[in-house]
Amino acid sequence: MKRSSLALLALPLLAVVVATLLSQTQPQNPAPLPARSRADETLDRWNAIGNKLIAMAQDFPEDKYDYKLQKDERTFALNLLHAAAFEYVVIRAVSGSNVGPDFGPGDNPSRDLFKTRADVVKFVQQAVADGADVIKQHGDAGLDRTIPWGKTMHHSSDLWVFAIEHSAEHYGQLVVYYRANNMVPPDSRRQ
Amino acid sequence: MKRIRIWLPAVFILIVALTAVGQSTSAPTLASTVDHEISTIEKEIVDAAEAMPEDRFNFSPECLNLPGNSYKGVRTFAQQVKHVAASNYALWSPLTGDNFPDDFMGGNGPERVRTKADIIKFLKDSFALGHKAAATLTTENMLQPVGSSKSPRLHRATFAVAHAFDHYGQMVEYLRMNGIVPPASRAN
Numbered sequence: 001m002k003r004s005s006l007a008l009l010a011l012p013l014l015a016v017v018v019a020t021l022l023s024q025t026q027p028q029n030p031a032p033l034p035a036r037s038r039a040d041e042t043l044d045r046w047n048a049i050g051n052k053l054i055a056m057a058q059d060f061p062e063d064k065y066d067y068k069l070q071k072d073e074r075t076f077a078l079n080l081l082h083a084a085a086f087e088y089v090v091i092r093a094v095s096g097s098n099v100g101p102d103f104g105p106g107d108n109p110s111r112d113l114f115k116t117r118a119d120v121v122k123f124v125q126q127a128v129a130d131g132a133d134v135i136k137q138h139g140d141a142g143l144d145r146t147i148p149w150g151k152t153m154h155h156s157s158d159l160w161v162f163a164i165e166h167s168a169e170h171y172g173q174l175v176v177y178y179r180a181n182n183m184v185p186p187d188s189r190r191q
Numbered sequence: 192m193k194r195i196r197i198w199l200p201a202v203f204i205l206i207v208a209l210t211a212v213g214q215s216t217s218a219p220t221l222a223s224t225v226d227h228e229i230s231t232i233e234k235e236i237v238d239a240a241e242a243m244p245e246d247r248f249n250f251s252p253e254c255l256n257l258p259g260n261s262y263k264g265v266r267t268f269a270q271q272v273k274h275v276a277a278s279n280y281a282l283w284s285p286l287t288g289d290n291f292p293d294d295f296m297g298g299n300g301p302e303r304v305r306t307k308a309d310i311i312k313f314l315k316d317s318f319a320l321g322h323k324a325a326a327t328l329t330t331e332n333m334l335q336p337v338g339s340s341k342s343p344r345l346h347r348a349t350f351a352v353a354h355a356f357d358h359y360g361q362m363v364e365y366l367r368m369n370g371i372v373p374p375a376s377r378a379n
Contacts, residue, residue: 036334037334038333038334038345041334041346045346045349045350045353049353069364069367070367070368072367072372073367154219155219155224157224158219158224158228161352164349164353165231165232165352165353165356168353168354168356168357168360169356169357169359169360170360172356172357172358172359172360172361172362172364173361173364174360175357175360175361176252176360176361176365177364179260179261179265180252180260181259181260182259182260182261183261
């Protein structure tokens with residue numbers, strides 16, 4: 001009687017252990033990942049293009065920083081400075097603060113203010129980091145805030161995307177500058 | 192009767208004016224915001240494509256044989272345009288549920304699309320799909336992954352625009368290498 005009771009207890013236990021072991025060894029459909037927030041998505045996009053520009057700024061030879069492919073164009077350095085300055089224009093509009101270094105009016109800082117490669121790299125890094133901070137601080141709710149931009153009101157989400165796209169355009173130009181100097185852009189070396 | 196005849200046009204004008212005011216102050220939706228972004232890059236990139244003469248459409252910086260360059264094997268101007276269009280289809284078709292044609296695989300679009308007119312039509316059609324995709328976006332579905340990808344709908348919709356801007360930047364340089372000022376820069 002005692003032996004049969006033990007068997008009655010042991011059999012279901014054994015079944016549970018076997019089932020558990022089997023479930024661990026067999027592939028399962030992974031649970032869907034939790035939905036990411038809009039702010040997370042925006043931050044990823046912001047950092048992705050920002051880091052591509054930083055990588056170029058750090059990688060391109062300093063003695064070629066004033067190179068340009070055609071006349072009437074920005075030099076390599078001025079492209080980077082313009083992209084970062086425009087990011088600051090958006091960051092300042094969204095945050096309502098004067099964050100970042102003084103680079104004069106507009107979004108085309110003079111090379112006199114950023115003389116060395118280290119100066120340019122630091123400025124681009126600062127712009128990307130400051131923008132990331134504002135996106136994180138404001139979160140999803142901040143993306144729906146409307147702020148004046150030119151003659152109309154815009155959602156701040158719209159302005160972040162605008163800055164990301166603007167940086168992408170200048171990144172594309174610098175890709176061509178790179179290859180004109182017999183160099184492969186850092187991001188293309190990974191492929 | 193005479194009074195009605197006087198008032199009818201006034202009431203009509205009032206209705207039109209109120210409608211116009213209502214339209215100008217209506218808050219932008221997620222769909223309209225993304226649609227606006229698509230329209231912006233669509234205009235810039237279509238204008239740039241149209242600005243390149245047909246006999247220069249297969250231009251690549253490689254053919255300039257610039258001393259000490261790394262342009263070997265880079266996309267031609269035509270391939271840049273086709274790549275943008277094919278990528279637009281790849282990124283936006285899961286949002287609309289449209290089929291992604293087999294011959295669009297490979298990143299540069301179908302081989303059969305060769306003339307300037309055909310390439311620009313391919314480009315314009317891809318942006319038409321973009322507008323359709325933007326119209327599907329709502330605040331409720333924007334963070335949902337779509338298709339087999341982990342990317343949320345909003346990411347796919349806007350990444351296509353940023354991707355197009357990257358290649359637009361390259362097209363700008365190709366135009367300038369051919370002595371052509373990009374249309375978007377001409378007003379400046």
